[in-house]
Amino acid sequence: MKSSNELASIVETRPISTMDGMSIDKSPCLGVSLGQSSSSHIIGGMCGRFAAFSSATAVADRLALQTLTDGARLLPPNWNVAPTNEIKVVTESALETGRWGMLSSWSQNNTGLINARAETVATKPAFAQAFAKRRCIVPVDGYYEWHKVHSGKQPYFITDTTSDESPMLFFAGIFNYSPLADPETGELYDDPVKTISLITTTASDSVSQIHHRMPVSFTGDQIEQWLMGNSHDAEQLLHHSQKEFANWPVSKQVNYVRNNGAELVEPITDPADPNLKLANTLNPESHPTFDLFQ
Numbered sequence: 001m002k003s004s005n006e007l008a009s010i011v012e013t014r015p016i017s018t019m020d021g022m023s024i025d026k027s028p029c030l031g032v033s034l035g036q037s038s039s040s041h042i043i044g045g046m047c048g049r050f051a052a053f054s055s056a057t058a059v060a061d062r063l064a065l066q067t068l069t070d071g072a073r074l075l076p077p078n079w080n081v082a083p084t085n086e087i088k089v090v091t092e093s094a095l096e097t098g099r100w101g102m103l104s105s106w107s108q109n110n111t112g113l114i115n116a117r118a119e120t121v122a123t124k125p126a127f128a129q130a131f132a133k134r135r136c137i138v139p140v141d142g143y144y145e146w147h148k149v150h151s152g153k154q155p156y157f158i159t160d161t162t163s164d165e166s167p168m169l170f171f172a173g174i175f176n177y178s179p180l181a182d183p184e185t186g187e188l189y190d191d192p193v194k195t196i197s198l199i200t201t202t203a204s205d206s207v208s209q210i211h212h213r214m215p216v217s218f219t220g221d222q223i224e225q226w227l228m229g230n231s232h233d234a235e236q237l238l239h240h241s242q243k244e245f246a247n248w249p250v251s252k253q254v255n256y257v258r259n260n261g262a263e264l265v266e267p268i269t270d271p272a273d274p275n276l277k278l279a280n281t282l283n284p285e286s287h288p289t290f291d292l293f294q
Contacts, residue, residue, distance in 0.1 A: 116174065135174055
């Protein structure tokens with residue numbers, strides 16, 4: 001029997017199931033080793049790509065978590081997280097790892113369901129049981145969204161710059177325990193893997209300039225309520241207003257999951273569409289929210 005960290009590195013590309021009314025052109029399907037990704041060209045639906053480069057210790061300190069698994073501690077930084085990748089996940093008081101893309105009988109492929117809508121997650125059969133019993137938090141440093149412009153699709157990096165601490169977002173998620181098999185031999189791995197779907201909602205004003213949906217993100221006491229509260233309280237949390245986030249255009253290098261590095265989140269001064277109205281000065285230190293689409 002193999003462990004889930006020994007997934008074979010065979011790569012296929014298939015459409016991703018979002019159950020969120022969105023779609024992503026292509027993504028590595030289950031055959032990609034956890035923590036790896038293919039070089040496929042992926043242009044995102046909501047939410048289809050994020051950055052998670054903060055260390056497990058930094059996440060645990062921010063959330064005052066008592067337990068860090070070895071998997072979470074050893075997971076390398078990733079500036080270009082794609083579906084099927086191994087990611088950090090918070091369940092109750094522990095920081096551990098899981099696989100992005102929730103597998104269930106409703107999954108249309110081995111990538112799984114990467115998003116669920118806040119409006120229906122508590123009642124839709126694909127998600128209701130996980131919502132009631134298996135809620136989680138996915139800590140990220142920011143996420144990418146694509147906006148259609150004259151010359152194609154321009155990627156933006158979206159994050160929270162309002163805190164005195166380094167930017168970090170805490171996405172609402174749900175998960176299943178999924179038995180995964182080696183795609184070459186069909187042999188099951190030793191332990192079921194947490195397979196995760198991120199919950200999305202109507203975008204706040206700042207994000208709606210780029211996309212009409214955004215991940216549900218919690219702060220402070222909301223995180224504990226989401227993880228430990230009952231289903232009714234958790235559902236109420238999903239209706240809270242989302243924060244206004246900063247955003248800036250970034251290089252199209254992020255379109256390819258083989259590209260991975262800090263340069264992917266750096267602002268660019270000449271985005272693809274010359275009609276975009278950028279602020280006159282880009283300040284990488286403060287990362288202001290740009291009024292892009294007046």
